[in-house]
Amino acid sequence: MQVSDAEWSKSEKNIAQTAFKQAYERETAALIKEVREKASAIATLDDVWQLHDFLSAKRHEIDGKYDYRYSVLVFVFATLVREGWLHLDELEGMSVDKRTKIAALTRM
Amino acid sequence: MQVSDAEWSKSEKNIAQTAFKQAYERETAALIKEVREKASAIATLDDVWQLHDFLSAKRHEIDGKYDYRYSVLVFVFATLVREGWLHLDELEGMSVDKRTKIAALTRM
Numbered sequence: 001m002q003v004s005d006a007e008w009s010k011s012e013k014n015i016a017q018t019a020f021k022q023a024y025e026r027e028t029a030a031l032i033k034e035v036r037e038k039a040s041a042i043a044t045l046d047d048v049w050q051l052h053d054f055l056s057a058k059r060h061e062i063d064g065k066y067d068y069r070y071s072v073l074v075f076v077f078a079t080l081v082r083e084g085w086l087h088l089d090e091l092e093g094m095s096v097d098k099r100t101k102i103a104a105l106t107r108m
Numbered sequence: 109m110q111v112s113d114a115e116w117s118k119s120e121k122n123i124a125q126t127a128f129k130q131a132y133e134r135e136t137a138a139l140i141k142e143v144r145e146k147a148s149a150i151a152t153l154d155d156v157w158q159l160h161d162f163l164s165a166k167r168h169e170i171d172g173k174y175d176y177r178y179s180v181l182v183f184v185f186a187t188l189v190r191e192g193w194l195h196l197d198e199l200e201g202m203s204v205d206k207r208t209k210i211a212a213l214t215r216m
Contacts, residue, residue: 028153035156039147045136048143052167055160 008070015093016073023085024066031058074098078105116178123201124181131193132174139166182206186213 008016038051067076080086081102088106091099116124146159175184188194189210196214199207 032150032153032156035159036147036150039144039150039159042140042144042147045140048140048163049167051143051147052160052163055156055163059157059160 008073009095012094012098013070015091016070016077017068019077019080019086019090020066020068020073022090023080027062027080027083027085031062074101075105077102078108082106116181117203120202120206121178123199124178124185125176127185127194127198128174128176128181128188130198131188135170135188135191135193139170182209183213185210186216190214 035051035055038054042048042051065076065079077086077091078101081088088099088103091102143159143163146155146162150156150159173184173187185194185199186209189196196207196211199210
């Protein structure tokens with residue numbers, strides 16, 4: 001189900017970039033909010049190390065997830081839709097084929 | 109300059125345990141305060157990862173530093189005094205020899 005660089009039109013790339021950035025900004029903003037909330041509730045050293053573990057996991061997850069290579073982008077978008085950082089209708093303008101693939105992948 | 113278990117009297121051990129615990133509680137409380145302050149100032153994802161780096165370093169540092177083995181305790185106390193988590197006069201009741209060693213090490 002790989003979709004290579006060549007199969008993305010210029011206007012699809014624009015839509016993809018905007019959607020990718022939008023999802024990233026949403027997830028980032030939510031993470032910042034969550035970290036501030038968790039930190040404000042810290043009462044013990046265990047809480048501090050739990051925050052550290054949480055950040056380690058999130059950093060690993062976010063570094064891996066936001067991979068803007070056209071060969072993997074349908075999988076990336078499917079993950080972002082499944083997790084709620086992106087809506088399928090924000091990909092409108094991309095080919096029906098790609099949107100069908102992404103929609104199918106979100107249900108896996 | 110090693111001081112083994114056998115060279116610590118029972119009353120010295122009590123003083124050492126209290127001082128150790130005191131320093132640990134002070135540093136822990138300061139860390140919790142610092143983490144809450146840093147977290148409340150988080151505005152960007154970079155700030156989040158800076159907090160993560162800070163916590164990684166602190167965890168490593170604290171795990172390594174609070175080593176309650178009598179063979180290394182004079183070094184541990186010297187570090188804690190140097191860093192301001194403990195005062196030399198809180199070790200009163202320990203042998204002059206040990207306190208002299210600790211005081212000398214704090215100046216290294």
